[in-house]
Amino acid sequence: MSTVDLEAATTPAVATGQDRAVLRRFLRNPLAVIASLVFLTIVLSAVFAPWLAPYGANFTKLALVTAPPGEEFLLGGDGAGRDVLSRLIYAGQLTLAGSFLTVLVAAGLGVSTGLVAGYFGGWFDRFGGWMANFLIVLPGTIVLVAMFTLIGPNIIITMVVLGVLIAPNFFRLVRNLVISVRNELYVDAARVSGLSDGRIISRHILSVVRAPIIIMAASVWGIAIVVQAGLEFIGLGDPTTPTWGSMLLDAYNNIYIGRHLLLPPGLMIGLTVGALILIGNGLRDALNGEEAIIVAPRQRVKDAARAEAAVPSVPEALLEVQGLSVGYAGRDGSTKTVVRSVGFTIARGEILGLVGESGSGKTQTALSVLRLLPEGGMVTGGGIWLEGQNLAGLSDAQMQAIRGKRIGYIPQEPMSNLDPLFRIGSQLCEPLQVVGGLSRQEARGRALALLERVGIADPHRVFMSYPHQISGGMAQRVLIAGALSCDPDLLIADEPTTALDVTVQAEILDLIRDLQAERNLGVLMVTHNFGVVADLCDRVAVMRGGEIVELGAVNDIFARPQHEYTRTLLASTLEDAPVRPPLVPRPPRRQNAGAET
Amino acid sequence: MSIIATTNLLEVDDLTVHYGKFQALKGVSVTLAPGETLGLVGESGSGKSTLGRAVLGLAEVSSGSIRYLGQEISRLDRAGRRALSREIQVVFQDPYTSLNAMLSVGDILVEPLLVQGVNGAKARERVQELLDQVRLPSDAATRLPREFSGGQRQRIAIARALAINPQLIVCDEPVSALDLSTQARVIDLFIEIQERTGVAYLFISHDLAVVRAISHRVAVMSGGKIVEQGPADQVTSAPKDDYTRRLLMAAPVPDPIAQAERRRARLAQAGKVPA
Structure with a gap:
């Protein structure tokens, strides 16, 4: 040992x-x-032992040397x-x-x-x-x-x-x-x-x-x-x-x-x-703590999804989500619903904001479009169509191809979505070679062009850098470059600026707006920030408790919110909050007794 | 201790703090009057949290001074710090890791009282008072932090800071982990407590709108320095400093028309042609 x-x-x-x-x-x-x-x-x-043992530890009986178990010595x-x-x-x-x-x-x-x-x-x-x-x-x-x-x-x-x-x-x-x-x-x-x-x-x-x-x-x-x-x-x-x-x-x-x-x-x-x-x-x-949650079989998911809404109602939409419900299997076999009958469409070249507080189901909705729900989560109803193609009917392999080529994804935490062990360049090139079928040289050229396009001043240096060598804003630009690398039609961004400083946020929002216009992208923008919605979105869906409470053009919703909850949220924004009245001077209190020891 | 007639609660003068070779604060000076809120706003790495930690005695001061009621507190020993804990308290950003998950809410609130020698029955009574002050149900004392939402946890943290009736609370991003509607309510609670008790806040946030709503005065930090300091309304709506102006222009307003205007102005200022 x-x-x-x-x-x-x-x-x-x-x-x-x-x-x-x-x-x-x-x-x-x-x-x-x-x-x-x-x-x-x-x-x-x-x-x-003294009370339990039939004999003393050293009690000897020569007749019973190496004796087999018997009446006198039990063992x-x-x-x-x-x-x-x-x-x-x-x-x-x-x-x-x-x-x-x-x-x-x-x-x-x-x-x-x-x-x-x-x-x-x-x-x-x-x-x-x-x-x-x-x-x-x-x-x-x-x-x-x-x-x-x-x-x-x-x-x-x-x-x-x-x-x-x-x-x-x-x-x-x-x-x-x-x-x-x-x-x-x-x-x-x-x-x-x-x-x-x-x-x-x-x-x-x-x-x-x-x-x-x-x-x-x-x-x-x-x-x-x-x-x-x-x-x-x-x-x-x-x-x-x-x-x-x-x-x-x-x-x-x-x-x-x-x-x-x-x-x-x-x-x-x-x-x-x-x-x-x-x-x-x-x-x-x-x-x-508790045992792991039971993962529900995937099959049920697809059946449920197929059984209900079978045809898209707006066939010309880039993305249509209809009656979408998402649930998580509990330990006792019950299902906890986190998204309930959510429906919306996104046209080409349109940015839809999905806004709500934590637990409203906005991220769950976005992840189910990507079929990237965490363990235990499943689509329990409704349908998702990408240009009329029912995504629920696809196998995991087919869905993988869609994620790479037609839907790009920008996550919330740029740093945790880059592998610290690999250079930025190799992380960008890999999907270009594997999914895009480019050669090594072509992939490298394309990755450098993308890095330049997302506003990185020195693409060669960043290409050769490890993730810890670049800033958070830079990392988010790299991920946007990654999301664009296979020329998607739809971009799903999950709170892409929440982890960033406000000046960096403004630059990233500018970048997303420019790219969207340049490539006529449809964008699903998940955020909790009404400022981001006002800055970027054409239409907005307000979510609460897994449901969309209000959906409409951004200008209408900000000017004339119909739902009580939307009004409450907009009233909670601090931009118009009154400034404090001037301070009335007052003498300091004496120090608490015993403090001046 | 020296006896200096002063109306300021806190005076930070030419403060410098190093983390190894990195200079986190480069000669920062601020003052805080009794009952006042000084908002400290800046981006990550600006040094705003370091200033708060230095005041709390959690960051080592390289040079400069921090005076509390005229008394130098930047180089106190353990005993001196302990005495000062009756005067200066803290509310941290993350309501999840700032409360020990294994202790009941009552135990968490009793902790600062025990240190000051407040005994059993009296301490329990004070806990009830505190829960009442931050609008939590009175049975909260027997429950664990994980049974509460983010906003409620932050109320627990505020109650802990209030427990021994301090004159100054350092608030380090206390609402940035909270939802919009919760954020507004917690800020209202902060203001209401200040008006009732006369406590002063050193209020640290990256969000200009939050700082504007709660502060009497605002100091803007960048790269370890204060770039602008003044009345909240002036600094947050008509800033004089370039960096402050950029900060203000970068924050999107929740109004599509006003935001389009602000975006145009920002891009024009940066010399870019708006899309």
Whole structure:
């Protein structure tokens, strides 16, 4: 066990729930409950060994040396004529206590140093990291064997040293978790409230690291049992007190005359370690929250879509959406509808704004046109036609081709839509080569021309850049270039300027307007900003709670909003809000008592 | 501490802050009177949030001074900061990460009270008062932040800032994560609380319209400097500085006719022919 890789065993579960909810979920997991009961039984039987075991641990009956299971010794006798069952129960004491000591030492050392290193950083963090690396590269088993030659059989010291060797796993886990919460705004807020570091750690930081520590402790306990058994098995234990490992050794020594002796200690170790791992997994699942949502089969979607509206009502429209409903499958099999009977058309060269607040269903509507709904989402009714072609009837492969060639998409977060590992150029060229069928050289030329067209001053430099080397506004220009690369007829833009500064937003809106005019594009513009609608759109649909409440020409809707909700939204815009009356001078209040200490 | 007769609550003078080699603030000076709102507006990287964090003691000051009621606070030790927490509080932008998801709303609101030594029953009473002030139901105390919408969470954050009756609240983009209609209501709440309690706000936002609605005075920041400072109405409707003018022209107005006009003016100013 030169390196014990525990990282994989413990996905850092950022705990969000209350303890009670976690406990309830844990108890609903049958495997975890059974494992807990098994483990509890093993622990209790070790604790109450003097009352439970039929004989003493060292009670010997020479007639029953390596005896098979029988009436007197239920599991038979070992190589020295002792009762296997009794020794098995007694052996639990030292095995469990010794391995638990390892957990205590590893967690105590690792968690305390990890907290300090993560929270305060600085030299302690560097030193701690160096120590952790040093301990991890030490060949653990060899260290323990070497120690045995120095101090002789002392299982307690051995387990403490093993704990020290495993401590770096706790150190790394805790340090990384603490660093991730240290910069959370609520920790800043606590600092501004005047909380001391100790209080911030106990109130805000421990609560986050507690659960992953418990999960890791469960698996470390299991590992410690195995390591301890291994050491005892090679004869490095204290022969006077039984452990499962020393019982294995005895069984091995008598393997030709009493093969049945291997089974009880082997089974015990396996059962205990298995139970600990299952408990750890159960805890992790309980902390991670509800199980994943059930993904509804796609087939139902298409059938529903085909069954209803089968013909477009405005065949000459570029895009027509009719009676569109979108739902998400709940865990209990029910469907939560997020878009309800939405219908609109977009003509060539027209910009339609889809405006609404969060949760209004505007993005869901746009994503269902692209057939890019997130897991669990599905079109539950209605139809979508692109120049009379029913998109619902297409296979995923056909839809893929439509997305590349006929519909371009501009997402909200430019940066998260570029792969940080590839140069901008290769990300632009790939679809041109794969979808557009261009050669490498042609694709390069075309990509450079596109970059220039979207207003990038030095296309060659950007072509060779990685995403982190360019600004957010530049990244959005690159994505617009990407959306245009295969000459689409329809552009779907999902809040394309929300993440950008206002001066950059103005430039991007100018760019979209120019491109739209130049290429006679139809545009579906999803936004929450009425300023963007006023700037760019020809018509606008106002959405609330998954429905379109009002749809019309932009000038009409701004001048004469018909629906109550549209009026409320327009009244909420701050541009016409009154300015505050001048400040009435007032003296400062005396400082709060006690503040001037 | 020195005793200086002053009518200003906060005086920031020639403040410089470095993040490593990057100079985030390059000699910034602002003042804030009791009960006043100073709006700080600028784009990302302008240094507006850094100024707020420096006032809160969360960013290290390289040079210059920050005085609160005449007392230098830019280089306070931990104890001094703790004492000051009765006076200066904060509301952050993101109502999702600024509240610890594992604590109940009551626990979150009690936190600043505990620090100041307000005990159990009294603290609980104050929590109810605070929830009432920010128009949240009184059973909110026993619930978790995730049970509330963005706007309601921001009300919780405001209640936390108000808990110990500070004289100054630094508001760092407190409404930019909120929906339009929620935004307007939260701004109304900010104004109403100010009128009732006389608290002063250092109100940071990227949105000129938001700053205009809540501020008495506005300071425009760009590249770590203040480029223009003055009464809210003047700065946000008739700016003198070029950058401020560009900022104002770039923000689209929610009126198609006025916006077409503004767009033409902006493009003309930039020397481009309007499309």
